[in-house]
């Protein structure tokens with residue numbers, strides 16, 4: 162028996178060495194951790210249980226039958242993050258460059274199937290040269306099997322991708338269909354076709370970093386939701402995110418212990434909105450003041466900064482926040498911010514995460530680039546996402562809520578449950594100046610008259626009370642009491658039940 166146990170340990174040790182000491186050293190030299198070191202950091206200590214450690218590929222082309230490393234380039238299994246179950250796969254670049262073979266794909270599919278069956282998130286650590294070249298179409302088939310599971314798991318269990326090395330070709334489409342993509346700065350990249358193909362086809366000269374590095378995907382393309390300095394930071398931030406998320410679409414949001422008084426009064430909020438309606442202020446100040454312990458996890462921080470999306474907790478329970486940011490483009494809605502927020506709202510709704518919407522929006526950004534880019538369709542995404550969402554929805558208008566953007570931003574008319582406004586709110590079809598210039602076009606030459614008209618319009622409409630009179634605003638609240646009011650609102654909605662009519666699926670304007 163002892164011999165058998167020794168043999169088991171020998172085989173395990175061999176599998177743990179992946180592609181061998183030389184390649185592990187090469188991985189470290191690039192500033193990257195190995196697949197197993199990454200899992201050690203991602204999961205609670207000693208919680209990892211491995212599947213399929215001895216799986217080997219079945220390829221017999223190119224002399225591959227002589228080189229069949231145990232595990233086949235991906236470490237898979239399950240473990241816990243702060244005690245909560247997650248399924249994981251971590252590609253091992255030291256084994257055939259982490260490339261995906263038929264069996265490598267089967268290992269990933271196995272843990273995805275288990276994750277769906279048992280209702281727990283899937284976290285994929287990607288570091289791969291793409292399709293295993295020696296396997297040809299078997300590898301492509303393996304990818305498609307993974308894709309199909311990504312699609313089936315969407316909206317059932319949270320799926321998180323961390324890109325920690327190359328991710329190229331069609332391989333990018335598995336992460337693309339997951340809920341969140343994080344990248345590691347300077348050591349990861351994602352593109353459909355690499356710099357050499359780009360040069361051949363379009364004659365553009367571009368580096369891998371410029372084409373598909375973390376900066377490109379967090380700031381320009383919005384493919385990625387966040388970028389981190391190194392492997393260690395990326396993995397600890399994923400742990401932090403998982404703490405906010407429910408395990409699946411049928412479980413409630415996690416409840417964490419909290420040490421922050423829900424009734425906490427914040428006098429500074431009474432002066433957050435400047436007297437001059439055109440002076441910006443930082444909406445993040447409000448978010449931090451509302452959140453338990455000021456803890457806010459921002460999603461897509463570097464993209465479309467005119468809207469803020471992320472998670473906070475109120476009374477220990479996760480809430481998704483969408484907030485216009487007056488500091489950037491005056492907080493207007495445009496193509497990018499609408500897309501960013503719509504996707505976030507849909508994630509929250511899919512996973513029963515209540516939504517808090519903080520509104521200071523002067524309207525949609527005008528211009529040919531917006532119209533040609535399809536702002537109508539993209540803006541409609543956000544409108545659609547809010548309107549179909551059945552999770553508890555609390556909205557607070559701090560200042561401007563003009564025009565269509567008023568309707569879009571989780572208004573009463575889109576089934577907002579609690580629609581609050583600060584006394585500084587201005588809810589109108591448009592700003593006073595624009596309105597009077599249209600209504601009194603014939604008086605435009607007379608500056609005094611126009612000024613009087615503008616002042617009159619401001620007095621009559623630049624406040625929350627017209628909307629409050631109609632019941633579109635449930636209550637005008639004191640800013641300093643916002644945390645208390647919003648906590649109480651969400652607490653009252655904990656058993657909310659709302660259903661949309663039966664349909665196969667909707668037809669959101671994609």
Ligand code: HXC
Nearest residue numbers: 257258260289290291292293294295304327329330331332
């Ligand atoms: C098999 C691969 C491989 C692959 C790398 N390796 N990619 N083996 N299939 N796709 C092996 C290398 O032979 C090498 O083996 C080891 O991994 C490390 O690779 P290096 O090239 O030495 O590393 P590095 O210089 O860091 O370059 C990494 C790389 C490069 C940029 C990823 O290897 C590369 O360009 N690989 C090919 C990428 C590619 O074109 N993939 C197919 C994409 S199309 P040894 O034994 O020397 O250690 C695709 C389609 C998916 O993925 C479609 C889904 C629908």
